[in-house]
Amino acid sequence: MNGTVIQVDGLSATYGHGANLVQALRDVNLEVQLGEIFGLLGPNGAGKTTLLSCVEGLHKPAGGRVRVGGVDVSRDPTAAKQKLGIQLQHTALLDDLTVAELVEVYAALYQVYLSADQVSRLLHRFDLSENRNKLARRLSGGQKQRLALALSVANDPEIVLLDEPTSGLDPHVRRAVWSIIRELHSEGRTLVITTHAMEEAEALCGRVAIIDNGQAIACDTPARLIAGLDASPVLKTSFDAPLERVQALPGVHTTRYSGQYLEIETSQPQVTLPALQELAIQLGRSIGDVMLRQPNLEDVFLKLTGKQLSA
């Protein structure tokens, strides 16, 4: 196997038939390389979960081919499934089993049989040791999420697919999950994560594929995707000043009023800001709030699709 662990060629997928046919994926081409954290970024309904379902062997493609670790998923689904660790979007836990039992069962599904010691170590890693004998249905939301992650690697897979691993979580639980994901990555695993949150894609992913309306419209590192925008940071203030004066300040590309805010696009915010303050003193007014926004993947999405990433 060369560097490519997941190969998606010309993948199309549909739901329903006849008059109710929905095209969920159109001619998607992707390659996930060994050892990277690969992101699928797109709004709800874009086709991210369908894409993962095709890789996981849960959904039969209408066209194209998916290979996992060199194995064609349609031809040999069992061998392909064996290589994966997965966490589905709606985490289904067998409520009436204990945390330890769940770990055992999920590993056993892949014919990986964990000793009590190995189970303990896995639980300790995900900070679930205290809950070892607790029934799954008695866990808190954050504990369930950590458990779902633990289960996704119970069989020690080389490739891990996580569908919206932090959706609905509190910010601090989210950070904890990110930290676990980075740890899994540092062990040499290849991870694929779907998300609709730009910060998550930027924080975790080495490369991101932007998915919208069933198509993969761009794929690169977040930095290069953003650089490709050729956009500049934006200074946002509640300063009230004539636009021509602001436009004349050093480093400024464009200025405009958006609602009650003055938005100044500048390639050199560190030069423009002091000049802005000087202008404020000259005019005898205060600047008020100042925010600096760097271009990000939301801007990339907006430019590529004309739509907002977060509705």
Add this chain to the structure above:
Amino acid sequence: MKRFIVLTKAMTFMHIRNRSTLFWNLAFPVFLLVIYSQIFGTMDVGGTDFMTWVVPGVVVLNILTFGLLSSGTLMVNMREKGILRRLQASPVPAGQLVGSYLLVNVLIAVLQSTIILVFAALVFRIPFTLVGALRAFPMIVLAILAFVAQGQVISGVAATAGVAVAVGQILNFTQMFITDMIMPMDFMPEWIQKVAPYLPAYATVQLVRPPLMDGHLSPDLWPNLLVVAAYILLASIIAARLFRWAPKA
């Protein structure tokens, strides 16, 4: 093989820990036996004391309820919760899953049947023999398979657990009374007496009752075995066709 065992163990725990269902499942037949002993205790059916006659029927009744309600709804629940989906994504062969599921159902229903028989033997002094119990055992397993298959057809057809329970209850109550299970056939109108022998519930009762009553296999062994076997086959085929890993979108 090891995977099969782990899976069976997990499903058994899941089923057993669904605590109240298991208890109420048993409470009803026990309750029925106690009530019946008070009402019909002195009656006899075709020369046999009523309680000896009715206990095998109650055993089959319990299996009927179990197959139609517990077993079917467990599957629907697993589907609705996305557990089947997760299993589908793993490399477990579907055959192992089904086999494991059936084994768990058989184990639990056999356990329940044993509890009812022991209770009846101790409290009502029903004269079961060991030989009779051993001869009844394979018949009991067949009954379990028949009603679990029926339950799976229901769960395949029902959109939600609620519907599965409703349909299960209807089939449960109708079959309970018209198939010589807990009410002798002689009390039934003629048209029911004509139709009943074709029902699997009737056939299973005819197979289970004789060994438990007098230790011998049913005199009408082969026709009844045929009905039950044909039924298990048919229901299994239908259940397999209707099987869905995920709820309809």
